[in-house]
Structures are given as C-alpha cells and as structure tokens.
Amino acid sequence: MSKLLDDLTKRAEAAIDKKAPFGEDIDLTKYINPSERYEYVENLETLSAEEKERLMAVGIDTKAEQRSGSFIQHDTTVRHRDSTQEGVEVMGTAEALAKYDWMEEYWWKAVAVDQDKYTAHVQLHQNDGYFIRTLPGVKTTFPLQACLYLKEEQITQNVHNIIIAEEGSELHIITGCTTGPHVKEGIHLGVSEFFIKKGAKVSFTMIHGWNENVAVRPRTGIIIEEDGVFLSNYILLRRAHSLQMYPNAYLNGKNSTARFNSIIAVPEGSHVDGGARTYLRAPGAKAEIISRTISTGGTVISRGHMIGEVPGVKAHMECNGLILSEHGIVAAVPELEGRVADVEMSHEAAVGKIAKEEIEYLMARGLSEDEAKSTIIRGFLDVKIMGLPPHLENAIKKAVETGQQGFM
Amino acid sequence: MLELTDLRVEVSGKEILNGVNLTIDTAQTHILFGPNGAGKTTLLMSIMGFPEYKVTGGQIRFNEEDVTHLPLHERARLGIGMSFQRPPTIKGLKTRQIIELSGHGGADIDEIAGEVNLGYLLDRDVNDGFSGGEIKRSEMAQLIAQQPSFVLLDEPESGVDLENISLLGGAINKLLQKDMKRQRVNSCLIITHTGYILDYVEADVGHILLGGRISCSGNPREMLGHIKESGYEECAICPSC
Ligand SMILES: Nc1ncnc2c1ncn2[C@@H]1O[C@H](COP(=O)(O)OP(=O)(O)OP(=O)(O)O)[C@@H](O)[C@H]1O
Ligand SMILES: [Mg+2]
Numbered sequence: 001m002s003k004l005l006d007d008l009t010k011r012a013e014a015a016i017d018k019k020a021p022f023g024e025d026i027d028l029t030k031y032i033n034p035s036e037r038y039e040y041v042e043n044l045e046t047l048s049a050e051e052k053e054r055l056m057a058v059g060i061d062t063k064a065e066q067r068s069g070s071f072i073q074h075d076t077t078v079r080h081r082d083s084t085q086e087g088v089e090v091m092g093t094a095e096a097l098a099k100y101d102w103m104e105e106y107w108w109k110a111v112a113v114d115q116d117k118y119t120a121h122v123q124l125h126q127n128d129g130y131f132i133r134t135l136p137g138v139k140t141t142f143p144l145q146a147c148l149y150l151k152e153e154q155i156t157q158n159v160h161n162i163i164i165a166e167e168g169s170e171l172h173i174i175t176g177c178t179t180g181p182h183v184k185e186g187i188h189l190g191v192s193e194f195f196i197k198k199g200a201k202v203s204f205t206m207i208h209g210w211n212e213n214v215a216v217r218p219r220t221g222i223i224i225e226e227d228g229v230f231l232s233n234y235i236l237l238r239r240a241h242s243l244q245m246y247p248n249a250y251l252n253g254k255n256s257t258a259r260f261n262s263i264i265a266v267p268e269g270s271h272v273d274g275g276a277r278t279y280l281r282a283p284g285a286k287a288e289i290i291s292r293t294i295s296t297g298g299t300v301i302s303r304g305h306m307i308g309e310v311p312g313v314k315a316h317m318e319c320n321g322l323i324l325s326e327h328g329i330v331a332a333v334p335e336l337e338g339r340v341a342d343v344e345m346s347h348e349a350a351v352g353k354i355a356k357e358e359i360e361y362l363m364a365r366g367l368s369e370d371e372a373k374s375t376i377i378r379g380f381l382d383v384k385i386m387g388l389p390p391h392l393e394n395a396i397k398k399a400v401e402t403g404q405q406g407f408m
Numbered sequence: 409m410l411e412l413t414d415l416r417v418e419v420s421g422k423e424i425l426n427g428v429n430l431t432i433d434t435a436q437t438h439i440l441f442g443p444n445g446a447g448k449t450t451l452l453m454s455i456m457g458f459p460e461y462k463v464t465g466g467q468i469r470f471n472e473e474d475v476t477h478l479p480l481h482e483r484a485r486l487g488i489g490m491s492f493q494r495p496p497t498i499k500g501l502k503t504r505q506i507i508e509l510s511g512h513g514g515a516d517i518d519e520i521a522g523e524v525n526l527g528y529l530l531d532r533d534v535n536d537g538f539s540g541g542e543i544k545r546s547e548m549a550q551l552i553a554q555q556p557s558f559v560l561l562d563e564p565e566s567g568v569d570l571e572n573i574s575l576l577g578g579a580i581n582k583l584l585q586k587d588m589k590r591q592r593v594n595s596c597l598i599i600t601h602t603g604y605i606l607d608y609v610e611a612d613v614g615h616i617l618l619g620g621r622i623s624c625s626g627n628p629r630e631m632l633g634h635i636k637e638s639g640y641e642e643c644a645i646c647p648s649c
Binding site for chain 1: 533
C-alpha cells in the first residue's frame, strides 16, 4: 500500500494547481487545515442541542431509530460511527485503510487523484471520511445515515468516502452535509467512490444545508457492475456560496442502471453548477438524469452528459427550471453523445417562470395568486420523482417542505 | 343573481363581445348556444374574471355587487365556479390535491370521486394525459368540492360517453340543487353544442350568441330544434332577433 500511496501523493502534488473545468476557481490557500479534535460520542442524543438541530435539518435522525447505522464527522474528527445490522460495516476511511489490505483496489479507483486541485488537496490533506460496506446478499433494513459537518470557521474539510455494495446486496444511505450555525466561511471537499457489484443496489440520498459563504466541491465516481443499480438523490434548498460537482457514473456491467435526481433551489448569492455524467459501456445499460431547479435570485446550472459507447443502451435526461425572481438565472445544459448507432438517447429541457394558465386555473378555484404559486412549486419539487421507499420519502418530503419555507 | 349589461370584451386586442346583455336569476339554469368561435368561452372566462379577457365596456353584477373588475380568485370566493373546456396540466400536483384545494379542506374526496367515476385518476397529475371525458369529470369533481352558487359549464358533455353523461348530468343536478324545489338558490350557465345535457338537466332559458352579442333567447329545447334544423345561418336572418 505504501508504494501506492507514494505514487498517489506524487500525482496529487503535480495537480495541486490544476483548475477544474467548471465552477469558480477557489484559492485553497485562504483556508486553514483544521486542528481541533473532538471527543467521541456513544449516543448521538448527547450532542449539543444546536448540533442536533443542524443534523435534523439535513435528514439525520439523532435518535437513529429507523437507521441501520450512523456516521458523524465534525471537521477532521469521527464523532460517532456504528452499525446495528450484521453484514453492514460503517467506519472512518482511516480505520478501514488500516484494517483491510484490499482497500488499495478501491482507493482512487473511481475518481482520479489528479482530476483537479480539489482531489489533489484531499489526497494531500485527507481527514477521514466514511467507509460503508454491505456484505454479499445483505440488505439494509433501514437506511444508514452519514453526516459531514463543518464546525470551525475558515477551514477546509477534506474527506474521502468509500462505499462498497458487495454482490447482491442492497444499501440505502441518507447523507447530510452541513455547517455549524456560526460558521460563515469554509470549504468542503469530498471525494466519494462507489463500487456497486454484480446485482447490488445502492440508493444515495444527499441533503445539503450550507451557510452563507461556504464553498463546496464534491468529487464523485460510481462504478456499476452487471445488473447493479445506483440511485442518487440530491437536495439543496439553502444558500451555498459556490457549489460545483459533476459526478461520473461508469455503467460497466450489462443491464446496469444509474439514476440521478436533483432538487436544487438557489437564493440570491448562491451559485450552483451541478449535474451528472454517465458512461454507458455495456448492452442493456440504462441511465436517467432528472433535475428540478428553482432560482429566487441566484444562479443554477444543471448539466448532464450521457455517453452511449455500445449498442443497446438507453439514456434520458430531463432538466426543468423555474425562475421566480427578476434576476435569477437557470441554465440547462444537456449533452447527449452517441458513439455508435444503436442507442436510444433523449432529453427534455424547459426553463421559465410558472405558467400563467396554471396559476389562474387554481385561482378560479379560490386560491390567491401566492397560494396558487406555492402550490405549483410544491408540485414541481415533488419528491415522488425519486422513487424511494416510503419512510425515506417522508423524511425527504419534510426536508423539502422546511427548505421551501426558507426561500418562498 | 348575475346581470350583464352591454358587456364588451376583447382578447389580444380583438373585440369578441360587443354588447352582451344577459340576466340570470336565482335558481335558474340557462343554456348558451352559438357557432364555433362565436365567443361563448370568452363570455364565461370574462364572467369568471380571467385577466386576459379584457372588459372594455359594460358591467358584470353578481348578487347586486359590481364585480366587473374584481380579481379572479375573489369572484371564485364569492361563489362563481367554472368547468373549463381546455384546462392546463399541472405536473406534480395530484388530482386528489386539486379537489381538496377546491373544497378548502372540507370536501370528502373519495365520495366525490365516486360520484363522477374518478377514483382511478386521483393519484395522477392534474389533467396529465387525461382523455377528453376524464377532463370533464375531473372538472366536475373540483366544482362539487368548491360548491359554487353560480356555475359556468363550458361544454360539460362534449367527448363524454353516454354512460358518463348521465353520471355528469346527475352531478350537475346535485350541484344545482335540482332536487330542492323551493330552497334552491344555485344558478347556472351551460354552453352546449349537442344539447345532450338537456336530456338530464332541466333548463329554463336558452340564448344564442352570434356576432358578439345575444341574438336570440327562448325555450332551450325549441331553440335546439331550430338550430338542428336550419343551423345558425337561418338564425342570423330570423326576423324575431
Ligand atoms: N387568446 C386568444 N388570442 C386570440 N384570439 C382568441 C383568444 N381567445 C379566443 N380568441 C378568439 O376569439 C373568438 C372566440 O373564441 P371562443 O373560444 O370564445 O369561441 P367559442 O364560442 O367558445 O367557440 P367553440 O364553440 O369552438 O368553443 C375566436 O375567434 C377565437 O379564435
Ligand atoms: Mg368554447
């Protein structure tokens, strides 16, 4: 492993100034690497009231009643990790690296260490992250929850997550990323590598709740084997000063599936550049990207790039955006790339304000204009698009409703 | 209950109605006939208060109150309700929810759905991919929940199969309190081409809209007979108008 690490470090050092193709270029030297450590807590209920409140807002249940395991990291410290189900492993990635020699088969295998300055920074200043794994055939009864929390002012949080669903297993993860209520500025760098083995299924629901001037650069890669399914749901309804991400899904196995759903609202001062890229590399592979974006004054770009490399694949993209304020910007940038003839790829995109006919239709039923608008927006943000099990759907619905009150 | 005097309306800068006079009393049901493009839908939309239908002259009075310039939703709250010829689709909003909203939380959704055979559509998005007949039944369900005292129906039976017309007829009669003789207060203005609805709903007065105004009024069944026989062209030269 050490030979590999040396090599990775060299590549990272060479990429430390490499700009990302999208998003504002962030000067990482203005942030500090965190030094403070926090004590481990056995029970999430013993966290401070203010911390608990922030966790709840991003879907983390501190009572952990309907959860098969939890992982909480504050800055660099793993505050808590547990799994309540046999065959489900939850720990920090540092611990996993020490425990399993085979970690090098996964380490930086779905994301390139020298992709850009942010991946390089994570390699050079890594502070843990989560390792979650389901053993072959194991299905999580309840979702696992993970939270990465920025507690100190002006820091970079550099996490590296590894998620492995072994053959035939089923894993549901709900993850919330947030900051302490007093944190004004900071940057979250998160590398996540997913490995979905033959016939396995992973749903990954991420709720972000950042503060004023926080920048966020997730870097994600997903490798999906035969009959594997990856379902991503992303929700961001609070202001994030600058967020850019463009996860790559590699559908390497026959009949593999990837679906990306996102619900993003950008208030004034928010700049979000998101989307997904899917490489369809085996017959029967299917990918879908669905985004619903709303601007109340900020800028949101929703991208999608779907690449059909072999015959017999299907890809579909749907980007719908609503502009609710005079100077909000919503951009949809769908790209379809068929590299052979026998592919089925399509997209729909629509950007604009709420249709007048719809508002008036509801007004004819006695709703005021404002009531009509918020009803239509609630429908627009309907989480049913995500195809989740009911208890997860309810948790997310609640998060969306709370978030919606904030921007309407 | 409703009184239109010399009502003039333009849409997209074009005058469609040029002096409509019409009075509908409490507990009355009126029928509106007229060829395609005559302005029937325009008249209903103007009474309902859609801003695109600009009233350039005349007056709309509802229950003695001048509502000519009252916003749409306030007219709805005063008790005017309408079923639309071509309502929009609203993605993400369920049919169940729009019926609930129409009834301001007080309606028994499943019972209403049963009345107009809509149960299987409750969990679909509003009007999304609905057939012609399904749209009509969904409109009717919303109205039943809303309980307006003055009902505007734009071709409620067109595109509806015979079995469902009888169902809709029943629903309209209930909406119009047809079973209550003396206490009845609700009134209605119905647009129809075929007149099928007259087989189910008892109507008091018929009108023909032609050339931007009401050209003729009378017994609705007799009028329908005339129209069927000689069309609207005869109507234009009819000496009684
Ligand atoms: N938004 C609009 N822009 C331009 N013209 C319009 C608009 N709405 C209605 N019109 C025109 O006004 C006239 C009257 O239309 P309206 O829909 O009221 O007719 P109608 O009597 O209901 O006809 P039908 O029997 O076909 O339903 C038509 O010539 C129509 O094209
Ligand atoms: Mg019409």
